[in-house]
Amino acid sequence: MTYSYSQISHYLTCPRRYRHRYLDGWQEKDTRAVMLFGRAFEQALGAYFRKEDAAGALFREWSAYQNQHLHYSKGDTWDRMLQQGIMLLDRLCQDDRIRIRQPRKNLQIKFTCPVSNTNDFVAYVDAIGKVDGTRCLIEWKTTSARYPDEPDGLLALDPQLLCYSWMTGISEVAQVVFVRKRLVEVQYLRTTITDDQRAEFGQLVQDTIQRIEGAQFLPHSGIRFPQNPCSTCPYVGLCLGKQQLVNIALVKRPGAENLGWLDELAY
Numbered sequence: 001m002t003y004s005y006s007q008i009s010h011y012l013t014c015p016r017r018y019r020h021r022y023l024d025g026w027q028e029k030d031t032r033a034v035m036l037f038g039r040a041f042e043q044a045l046g047a048y049f050r051k052e053d054a055a056g057a058l059f060r061e062w063s064a065y066q067n068q069h070l071h072y073s074k075g076d077t078w079d080r081m082l083q084q085g086i087m088l089l090d091r092l093c094q095d096d097r098i099r100i101r102q103p104r105k106n107l108q109i110k111f112t113c114p115v116s117n118t119n120d121f122v123a124y125v126d127a128i129g130k131v132d133g134t135r136c137l138i139e140w141k142t143t144s145a146r147y148p149d150e151p152d153g154l155l156a157l158d159p160q161l162l163c164y165s166w167m168t169g170i171s172e173v174a175q176v177v178f179v180r181k182r183l184v185e186v187q188y189l190r191t192t193i194t195d196d197q198r199a200e201f202g203q204l205v206q207d208t209i210q211r212i213e214g215a216q217f218l219p220h221s222g223i224r225f226p227q228n229p230c231s232t233c234p235y236v237g238l239c240l241g242k243q244q245l246v247n248i249a250l251v252k253r254p255g256a257e258n259l260g261w262l263d264e265l266a267y
């Protein structure tokens with residue numbers, strides 16, 4: 001079995017959700033504009049660091065969805081997102097705070113490590129490069145709202161960065177956040193992950209895999225803040241037994257149990 005951050009994250013959110021997704025093969029339909037835009041923007045970033053036409057790459061990738069019926073968040077349209085994406089690429093260029101040497105090698109880097117005799121763990125790290133002169137592991141994020149940056153050091157608690165630091169052994173990590181708002185902004189958030197944090201994350205992975213292999217899939221349901229995972233869960237139709245909701249949100253893919261690593265390319 002090949003495990004990934006997405007699988008661990010799904011399980012920790014709600015074990016029942018993990019079962020729907022990774023054992024029963026139910027997957028969310030790819031109609032969320034924000035997610036598809038994020039993928040298109042990542043392609044544009046690749047072009048930017050390879051010194052190619054980044055705006056052209058964004059237009060090309062995003063055009064594939066122009067006439068599809070996507071679910072847009074409030075206020076978003078295809079045109080508006082494209083415009084914001086181009087402004088964000090401009091801002092990135094003006095800021096000029098990131099260096100990626102050998103971009104063909106140092107973007108979307110695959111790491112694998114064995115976590116037992118029969119299991120591997122895989123991660124696709126967005127980039128390794130320098131942010132403000134410090135070499136670090138970099139994750140790109142596109143969002144419509146700023147990421148919180150206080151209290152100081154908060155980023156060190158981000159589970160995805162903890163996971164990738166654990167996988168790669170790189171302690172300096174950064175999140176570069178592309179904020180799509182009226183006045184676009186790029187946040188350059190950096191932190192250091194300690195050896196203890198990496199060891200603890202490794203234990204969390206082992207513990208989670210044991211629970212998965214012990215077939216523990218009890219639901220962690222909740223509908224009220226702050227424990228409200230069901231309110232936004234695409235699998236709510238399955239849990240409520242409402243086929244109509246299932247048809248709207250999900251598709252069934254056979255043999256899903258060993259394809260979890262594919263999620264890594266989508267987040």
Ligand code: SF4
Nearest residue numbers: 014017219230233239
């Ligand atoms: S609807 Fe709630 S209980 Fe069901 S899978 Fe989603 S989060 Fe878990």
